[in-house]
Amino acid sequence: MERPLLVYVVEDSPTQALGVKRALKSLEPLEVKLFSDGLEAHRAIQAIPPDLILMDLLLPSLHRLALCRLLKFHVDYQSIPILIFSSITEADILEQCQAAGANEFLPKPYAPEHLIQRIRKLRPELRLVEAQYGA
Amino acid sequence: MGPEVFWDDFLDSLEHELESAPGTTELRSLLLQGRLWQSWMRHTQPRVESFAVTEWIERMESLGWGRIEAESTFSEPRQGDPWMLELLCRALLSNLGSASLRLEADPKALWLRSPQGWPPPTLKGPLLRRLSWSLSLEWHEDGVKVPFPVLPPTGSGAVDLEALRRTTLDDPEFERELIETFLAEGQRQLDSLGLRYATNVLHSFRGSAAMVGAYPLVEMLACEERLPEPGHLPQLKKEFEAVRQCLERRLSELTS
Numbered sequence: 001m002e003r004p005l006l007v008y009v010v011e012d013s014p015t016q017a018l019g020v021k022r023a024l025k026s027l028e029p030l031e032v033k034l035f036s037d038g039l040e041a042h043r044a045i046q047a048i049p050p051d052l053i054l055m056d057l058l059l060p061s062l063h064r065l066a067l068c069r070l071l072k073f074h075v076d077y078q079s080i081p082i083l084i085f086s087s088i089t090e091a092d093i094l095e096q097c098q099a100a101g102a103n104e105f106l107p108k109p110y111a112p113e114h115l116i117q118r119i120r121k122l123r124p125e126l127r128l129v130e131a132q133y134g135a
Numbered sequence: 136m137g138p139e140v141f142w143d144d145f146l147d148s149l150e151h152e153l154e155s156a157p158g159t160t161e162l163r164s165l166l167l168q169g170r171l172w173q174s175w176m177r178h179t180q181p182r183v184e185s186f187a188v189t190e191w192i193e194r195m196e197s198l199g200w201g202r203i204e205a206e207s208t209f210s211e212p213r214q215g216d217p218w219m220l221e222l223l224c225r226a227l228l229s230n231l232g233s234a235s236l237r238l239e240a241d242p243k244a245l246w247l248r249s250p251q252g253w254p255p256p257t258l259k260g261p262l263l264r265r266l267s268w269s270l271s272l273e274w275h276e277d278g279v280k281v282p283f284p285v286l287p288p289t290g291s292g293a294v295d296l297e298a299l300r301r302t303t304l305d306d307p308e309f310e311r312e313l314i315e316t317f318l319a320e321g322q323r324q325l326d327s328l329g330l331r332y333a334t335n336v337l338h339s340f341r342g343s344a345a346m347v348g349a350y351p352l353v354e355m356l357a358c359e360e361r362l363p364e365p366g367h368l369p370q371l372k373k374e375f376e377a378v379r380q381c382l383e384r385r386l387s388e389l390t391s
Binding site: 012013014015016018019022058087088108109111112 | 303304309317339343345347
Protein backbone atom coordinates (compact mmCIF):
# COMPACT_ATOMS: atom_id res chain seq x y z
CA MET A 1 0.00 0.00 0.00
CA GLU A 2 1.54 3.31 -1.05
CA ARG A 3 2.38 5.83 1.63
CA PRO A 4 0.40 9.06 1.38
CA LEU A 5 2.51 12.17 0.97
CA LEU A 6 2.46 14.40 4.00
CA VAL A 7 1.68 18.03 3.22
CA TYR A 8 1.87 20.83 5.72
CA VAL A 9 -0.21 23.91 4.96
CA VAL A 10 0.79 27.01 6.91
CA GLU A 11 -1.94 29.64 6.60
CA ASP A 12 -3.36 31.77 9.39
CA SER A 13 -6.63 32.63 7.65
CA PRO A 14 -9.23 29.89 8.19
CA THR A 15 -11.04 30.89 5.00
CA GLN A 16 -7.95 30.69 2.87
CA ALA A 17 -6.76 27.51 4.58
CA LEU A 18 -10.12 25.94 3.76
CA GLY A 19 -9.62 26.83 0.11
CA VAL A 20 -6.22 25.16 0.04
CA LYS A 21 -7.50 22.10 1.86
CA ARG A 22 -10.38 21.71 -0.57
CA ALA A 23 -8.10 22.05 -3.58
CA LEU A 24 -5.80 19.38 -2.14
CA LYS A 25 -8.70 16.94 -1.95
CA SER A 26 -8.33 16.50 -5.67
CA LEU A 27 -4.89 14.92 -5.25
CA GLU A 28 -3.88 11.55 -3.92
CA PRO A 29 -2.29 9.95 -2.06
CA LEU A 30 -2.14 12.81 0.38
CA GLU A 31 -2.35 13.60 4.06
CA VAL A 32 -2.79 17.26 4.95
CA LYS A 33 -2.01 19.03 8.19
CA LEU A 34 -2.94 22.67 8.77
CA PHE A 35 -0.99 25.17 10.84
CA SER A 36 -1.93 28.74 11.53
CA ASP A 37 1.35 29.79 13.07
CA GLY A 38 4.89 29.75 11.67
CA LEU A 39 6.58 28.60 14.86
CA GLU A 40 4.01 25.86 15.40
CA ALA A 41 4.67 24.63 11.87
CA HIS A 42 8.42 24.75 12.42
CA ARG A 43 8.15 22.59 15.52
CA ALA A 44 5.97 20.10 13.65
CA ILE A 45 8.43 19.97 10.76
CA GLN A 46 11.25 19.19 13.17
CA ALA A 47 9.17 16.43 14.74
CA ILE A 48 7.89 14.88 11.51
CA PRO A 49 9.30 16.35 8.30
CA PRO A 50 6.64 16.56 5.58
CA ASP A 51 6.96 15.81 1.88
CA LEU A 52 5.73 19.24 0.85
CA ILE A 53 5.08 22.59 2.48
CA LEU A 54 2.57 25.17 1.29
CA MET A 55 2.80 28.42 3.14
CA ASP A 56 1.60 31.99 3.23
CA LEU A 57 4.16 34.73 3.65
CA LEU A 58 2.60 36.80 6.40
CA LEU A 59 2.28 34.48 9.37
CA PRO A 60 2.06 35.04 13.09
CA SER A 61 5.23 34.47 15.11
CA LEU A 62 7.72 34.38 12.27
CA HIS A 63 8.77 37.23 10.01
CA ARG A 64 7.86 36.69 6.37
CA LEU A 65 10.42 34.39 4.80
CA ALA A 66 11.97 33.35 8.09
CA LEU A 67 10.37 29.91 8.09
CA CYS A 68 11.46 29.23 4.53
CA ARG A 69 15.03 30.32 5.27
CA LEU A 70 15.16 28.28 8.46
CA LEU A 71 14.22 25.17 6.57
CA LYS A 72 16.22 25.70 3.42
CA PHE A 73 19.42 26.35 5.27
CA HIS A 74 19.11 23.28 7.45
CA VAL A 75 20.61 20.11 6.04
CA ASP A 76 17.75 17.95 7.37
CA TYR A 77 14.94 19.95 5.78
CA GLN A 78 16.38 21.69 2.75
CA SER A 79 15.15 19.02 0.37
CA ILE A 80 11.49 19.56 1.31
CA PRO A 81 9.81 21.45 -1.54
CA ILE A 82 8.23 24.72 -0.46
CA LEU A 83 5.49 26.56 -2.32
CA ILE A 84 4.77 30.08 -1.11
CA PHE A 85 1.50 31.83 -1.90
CA SER A 86 0.90 35.46 -1.08
CA SER A 87 -0.91 38.58 -2.15
CA ILE A 88 2.09 40.72 -1.27
CA THR A 89 2.78 42.83 -4.32
CA GLU A 90 6.30 44.09 -3.87
CA ALA A 91 8.05 44.18 -7.22
CA ASP A 92 10.77 41.76 -6.18
CA ILE A 93 8.70 39.40 -4.07
CA LEU A 94 9.40 36.53 -6.43
CA GLU A 95 13.12 37.18 -6.21
CA GLN A 96 12.90 37.40 -2.42
CA CYS A 97 11.19 34.03 -2.27
CA GLN A 98 13.69 32.47 -4.63
CA ALA A 99 16.58 33.89 -2.62
CA ALA A 100 15.09 32.36 0.51
CA GLY A 101 15.05 28.99 -1.20
CA ALA A 102 11.37 28.61 -2.06
CA ASN A 103 10.72 26.24 -4.92
CA GLU A 104 7.55 27.87 -6.19
CA PHE A 105 5.69 31.14 -5.70
CA LEU A 106 2.01 31.56 -6.47
CA PRO A 107 0.48 35.02 -6.26
CA LYS A 108 -2.92 35.32 -4.64
CA PRO A 109 -5.66 35.17 -5.59
CA TYR A 110 -5.14 32.00 -7.56
CA ALA A 111 -7.44 29.55 -9.21
CA PRO A 112 -7.52 26.16 -7.49
CA GLU A 113 -6.35 24.46 -10.66
CA HIS A 114 -3.23 26.63 -10.72
CA LEU A 115 -2.36 25.57 -7.20
CA ILE A 116 -2.79 21.94 -8.18
CA GLN A 117 -0.59 22.38 -11.23
CA ARG A 118 2.20 23.89 -9.14
CA ILE A 119 1.93 21.18 -6.52
CA ARG A 120 2.12 18.43 -9.12
CA LYS A 121 5.17 20.12 -10.55
CA LEU A 122 6.85 19.77 -7.16
CA ARG A 123 5.50 16.31 -6.40
CA PRO A 124 4.73 14.61 -9.70
CA GLU A 125 3.88 11.38 -7.95
CA LEU A 126 0.60 12.92 -6.82
CA ARG A 127 -2.38 11.91 -8.91
CA LEU A 128 -5.56 13.79 -9.70
CA VAL A 129 -8.68 12.45 -8.11
CA GLU A 130 -11.28 14.73 -9.68
CA ALA A 131 -11.63 15.06 -13.45
CA GLN A 132 -12.42 18.81 -13.26
CA TYR A 133 -8.74 19.64 -13.07
CA GLY A 134 -7.94 17.65 -16.16
CA ALA A 135 -4.99 15.29 -16.47
CA MET B 136 12.00 66.47 -17.67
CA GLY B 137 10.39 63.61 -15.74
CA PRO B 138 7.64 64.50 -13.30
CA GLU B 139 7.42 68.05 -14.59
CA VAL B 140 5.35 66.86 -17.52
CA PHE B 141 1.82 68.02 -17.17
CA TRP B 142 -1.00 65.82 -18.35
CA ASP B 143 -4.02 68.00 -18.79
CA ASP B 144 -5.12 66.26 -21.95
CA PHE B 145 -4.26 62.83 -20.64
CA LEU B 146 -6.21 63.20 -17.43
CA ASP B 147 -9.10 64.92 -19.18
CA SER B 148 -9.21 62.08 -21.70
CA LEU B 149 -9.18 59.56 -18.91
CA GLU B 150 -11.93 61.29 -17.04
CA HIS B 151 -14.01 61.57 -20.20
CA GLU B 152 -13.42 57.88 -20.87
CA LEU B 153 -14.63 56.99 -17.41
CA GLU B 154 -17.75 59.09 -17.82
CA SER B 155 -18.77 57.18 -20.90
CA ALA B 156 -17.58 53.69 -20.07
CA PRO B 157 -17.40 51.51 -16.98
CA GLY B 158 -14.03 51.61 -15.27
CA THR B 159 -12.34 49.70 -12.51
CA THR B 160 -11.78 50.95 -9.04
CA GLU B 161 -8.06 51.11 -9.68
CA LEU B 162 -8.57 53.21 -12.79
CA ARG B 163 -10.56 55.76 -10.92
CA SER B 164 -8.09 55.72 -8.07
CA LEU B 165 -5.38 56.42 -10.58
CA LEU B 166 -7.37 59.30 -11.98
CA LEU B 167 -7.51 60.63 -8.46
CA GLN B 168 -3.77 60.33 -8.09
CA GLY B 169 -3.31 62.07 -11.39
CA ARG B 170 -5.54 64.93 -10.27
CA LEU B 171 -3.60 65.16 -7.04
CA TRP B 172 -0.39 65.41 -9.00
CA GLN B 173 -1.99 67.96 -11.28
CA SER B 174 -3.08 70.04 -8.29
CA TRP B 175 0.41 69.93 -6.87
CA MET B 176 1.91 70.89 -10.20
CA ARG B 177 -0.44 73.84 -10.58
CA HIS B 178 0.63 75.16 -7.25
CA THR B 179 4.33 74.60 -7.67
CA GLN B 180 5.24 74.86 -11.33
CA PRO B 181 3.74 76.34 -14.45
CA ARG B 182 2.29 74.07 -17.02
CA VAL B 183 5.02 72.58 -19.18
CA GLU B 184 3.26 70.62 -21.82
CA SER B 185 0.61 68.10 -22.47
CA PHE B 186 0.54 65.18 -24.81
CA ALA B 187 -1.89 62.83 -26.42
CA VAL B 188 -2.68 59.52 -24.86
CA THR B 189 -1.51 57.71 -27.96
CA GLU B 190 2.03 59.01 -27.50
CA TRP B 191 2.10 57.92 -23.90
CA ILE B 192 4.35 54.91 -24.04
CA GLU B 193 7.12 56.60 -26.01
CA ARG B 194 6.90 59.67 -23.79
CA MET B 195 7.24 57.67 -20.60
CA GLU B 196 10.19 55.71 -21.84
CA SER B 197 11.98 58.77 -23.23
CA LEU B 198 11.60 60.47 -19.87
CA GLY B 199 13.24 57.50 -18.23
CA TRP B 200 10.21 56.99 -16.08
CA GLY B 201 9.85 53.35 -16.69
CA ARG B 202 9.95 50.46 -18.98
CA ILE B 203 6.80 48.77 -20.14
CA GLU B 204 6.87 45.16 -21.15
CA ALA B 205 3.50 44.22 -22.47
CA GLU B 206 3.67 40.61 -23.51
CA SER B 207 0.28 39.30 -24.28
CA THR B 208 -0.50 35.95 -25.74
CA PHE B 209 -4.16 36.71 -25.45
CA SER B 210 -4.73 39.64 -27.75
CA GLU B 211 -3.15 42.90 -28.79
CA PRO B 212 -4.53 45.75 -26.71
CA ARG B 213 -6.04 48.49 -28.78
CA GLN B 214 -5.20 52.12 -28.26
CA GLY B 215 -8.05 53.89 -26.56
CA ASP B 216 -9.29 50.61 -25.17
CA PRO B 217 -10.17 51.33 -21.52
CA TRP B 218 -8.40 48.15 -20.53
CA MET B 219 -5.14 49.23 -22.17
CA LEU B 220 -5.62 52.67 -20.76
CA GLU B 221 -5.82 51.12 -17.35
CA LEU B 222 -2.52 49.33 -17.85
CA LEU B 223 -0.79 52.49 -18.97
CA CYS B 224 -2.26 54.48 -16.11
CA ARG B 225 -1.05 51.99 -13.57
CA ALA B 226 2.54 52.13 -14.71
CA LEU B 227 2.70 55.88 -14.96
CA LEU B 228 0.57 57.35 -12.26
CA SER B 229 1.15 54.80 -9.55
CA ASN B 230 4.92 54.83 -9.73
CA LEU B 231 6.49 57.89 -11.28
CA GLY B 232 9.44 55.63 -11.61
CA SER B 233 10.32 52.26 -12.94
CA ALA B 234 7.60 49.76 -13.44
CA SER B 235 6.98 46.68 -15.41
CA LEU B 236 3.74 45.23 -16.52
CA ARG B 237 3.37 41.67 -17.46
CA LEU B 238 0.24 40.38 -19.04
CA GLU B 239 -0.27 36.74 -18.35
CA ALA B 240 -1.79 34.63 -21.06
CA ASP B 241 -4.99 34.67 -19.08
CA PRO B 242 -5.99 38.33 -18.71
CA LYS B 243 -7.81 37.38 -15.56
CA ALA B 244 -4.40 36.71 -14.02
CA LEU B 245 -3.10 40.20 -14.70
CA TRP B 246 -0.23 40.82 -12.35
CA LEU B 247 1.21 44.25 -11.78
CA ARG B 248 4.61 44.65 -10.22
CA SER B 249 5.72 48.01 -9.05
CA PRO B 250 8.22 49.37 -6.55
CA GLN B 251 5.41 50.86 -4.54
CA GLY B 252 3.55 47.58 -4.23
CA TRP B 253 0.39 48.38 -6.09
CA PRO B 254 -1.95 45.56 -5.20
CA PRO B 255 -2.75 43.13 -7.95
CA PRO B 256 -6.24 43.36 -9.34
CA THR B 257 -8.71 40.70 -8.42
CA LEU B 258 -10.04 40.16 -11.87
CA LYS B 259 -11.96 36.97 -11.96
CA GLY B 260 -14.90 38.39 -13.81
CA PRO B 261 -15.12 41.00 -16.54
CA LEU B 262 -12.04 43.17 -16.78
CA LEU B 263 -14.04 46.34 -16.36
CA ARG B 264 -16.46 46.21 -13.53
CA ARG B 265 -19.42 48.45 -13.40
CA LEU B 266 -18.71 50.68 -10.47
CA SER B 267 -19.54 54.33 -10.26
CA TRP B 268 -17.47 56.60 -8.07
CA SER B 269 -17.60 60.15 -7.10
CA LEU B 270 -14.29 61.74 -6.37
CA SER B 271 -13.56 65.12 -4.96
CA LEU B 272 -10.42 66.83 -3.81
CA GLU B 273 -10.00 69.35 -1.07
CA TRP B 274 -6.97 71.54 -1.28
CA HIS B 275 -5.45 72.66 2.00
CA GLU B 276 -2.38 74.74 2.76
CA ASP B 277 -0.51 71.68 4.02
CA GLY B 278 -1.54 69.33 1.27
CA VAL B 279 -4.41 67.66 -0.45
CA LYS B 280 -6.91 65.81 1.60
CA VAL B 281 -8.13 62.70 -0.12
CA PRO B 282 -11.56 61.59 0.93
CA PHE B 283 -12.37 57.92 0.85
CA PRO B 284 -14.11 57.20 -2.43
CA VAL B 285 -17.85 57.00 -2.01
CA LEU B 286 -19.11 53.71 -3.25
CA PRO B 287 -22.63 53.19 -4.49
CA PRO B 288 -24.86 50.78 -2.59
CA THR B 289 -23.50 47.44 -3.58
CA GLY B 290 -26.64 45.35 -3.23
CA SER B 291 -26.23 42.21 -5.22
CA GLY B 292 -22.90 43.50 -6.47
CA ALA B 293 -21.20 42.97 -3.11
CA VAL B 294 -20.27 39.40 -4.06
CA ASP B 295 -19.44 37.95 -7.43
CA LEU B 296 -21.40 34.73 -7.06
CA GLU B 297 -20.00 33.35 -10.28
CA ALA B 298 -16.48 33.77 -8.92
CA LEU B 299 -17.54 32.11 -5.67
CA ARG B 300 -18.93 29.19 -7.65
CA ARG B 301 -15.62 28.83 -9.48
CA THR B 302 -13.62 29.00 -6.26
CA THR B 303 -15.78 26.34 -4.64
CA LEU B 304 -15.59 24.08 -7.67
CA ASP B 305 -19.39 23.75 -7.86
CA ASP B 306 -19.37 21.92 -4.55
CA PRO B 307 -22.37 23.17 -2.52
CA GLU B 308 -21.09 21.62 0.69
CA PHE B 309 -17.73 23.33 0.36
CA GLU B 310 -19.41 26.59 -0.65
CA ARG B 311 -21.54 26.48 2.47
CA GLU B 312 -18.52 25.80 4.66
CA LEU B 313 -16.46 28.54 2.98
CA ILE B 314 -19.21 31.13 3.40
CA GLU B 315 -19.72 30.28 7.07
CA THR B 316 -15.98 30.34 7.73
CA PHE B 317 -15.52 33.67 5.98
CA LEU B 318 -18.41 35.36 7.76
CA ALA B 319 -17.06 34.29 11.14
CA GLU B 320 -13.49 35.22 10.26
CA GLY B 321 -14.53 38.52 8.71
CA GLN B 322 -16.40 39.57 11.81
CA ARG B 323 -13.39 38.69 13.98
CA GLN B 324 -11.12 40.71 11.71
CA LEU B 325 -13.40 43.72 11.85
CA ASP B 326 -13.47 43.46 15.64
CA SER B 327 -9.68 43.25 15.63
CA LEU B 328 -9.45 46.34 13.40
CA GLY B 329 -11.62 48.17 15.89
CA LEU B 330 -8.97 47.55 18.54
CA ARG B 331 -5.94 48.09 16.33
CA TYR B 332 -6.04 49.11 12.67
CA ALA B 333 -3.23 46.78 11.68
CA THR B 334 -2.10 46.33 8.09
CA ASN B 335 -1.51 42.59 8.56
CA VAL B 336 -5.17 42.17 9.50
CA LEU B 337 -6.26 44.27 6.53
CA HIS B 338 -4.01 42.13 4.35
CA SER B 339 -5.40 38.85 5.64
CA PHE B 340 -8.96 40.13 5.44
CA ARG B 341 -8.37 41.12 1.84
CA GLY B 342 -7.20 37.61 0.97
CA SER B 343 -10.21 36.02 2.60
CA ALA B 344 -12.65 38.40 0.92
CA ALA B 345 -11.13 37.52 -2.45
CA MET B 346 -11.85 33.84 -1.77
CA VAL B 347 -15.60 34.50 -1.63
CA GLY B 348 -15.65 36.96 -4.52
CA ALA B 349 -16.34 40.07 -2.41
CA TYR B 350 -14.37 42.26 -4.80
CA PRO B 351 -15.62 45.72 -3.79
CA LEU B 352 -14.60 44.84 -0.21
CA VAL B 353 -11.26 43.56 -1.51
CA GLU B 354 -10.59 46.87 -3.20
CA MET B 355 -11.53 48.87 -0.15
CA LEU B 356 -9.20 46.76 1.94
CA ALA B 357 -6.44 47.14 -0.64
CA CYS B 358 -6.79 50.93 -0.40
CA GLU B 359 -6.63 50.75 3.37
CA GLU B 360 -3.64 48.48 3.29
CA ARG B 361 -1.78 51.09 1.24
CA LEU B 362 -2.89 54.03 3.35
CA PRO B 363 -4.45 52.84 6.61
CA GLU B 364 -7.09 55.24 7.88
CA PRO B 365 -8.89 54.03 11.03
CA GLY B 366 -11.66 56.54 10.32
CA HIS B 367 -12.68 54.36 7.38
CA LEU B 368 -13.63 51.42 9.57
CA PRO B 369 -17.36 52.25 9.49
CA GLN B 370 -17.31 52.06 5.70
CA LEU B 371 -15.56 48.70 5.84
CA LYS B 372 -18.20 47.48 8.27
CA LYS B 373 -20.96 48.72 6.01
CA GLU B 374 -19.48 46.92 3.04
CA PHE B 375 -18.99 43.74 5.05
CA GLU B 376 -22.64 43.92 6.03
CA ALA B 377 -23.61 44.07 2.36
CA VAL B 378 -21.39 41.05 1.75
CA ARG B 379 -22.95 39.23 4.69
CA GLN B 380 -26.46 39.81 3.39
CA CYS B 381 -25.51 38.56 -0.04
CA LEU B 382 -23.77 35.47 1.31
CA GLU B 383 -26.56 34.66 3.74
CA ARG B 384 -29.02 34.76 0.85
CA ARG B 385 -26.75 32.35 -0.94
CA LEU B 386 -26.61 30.12 2.15
CA SER B 387 -30.41 30.00 2.18
CA GLU B 388 -30.38 28.87 -1.42
CA LEU B 389 -27.82 26.19 -0.65
CA THR B 390 -29.71 24.81 2.33
CA SER B 391 -33.19 24.94 0.79
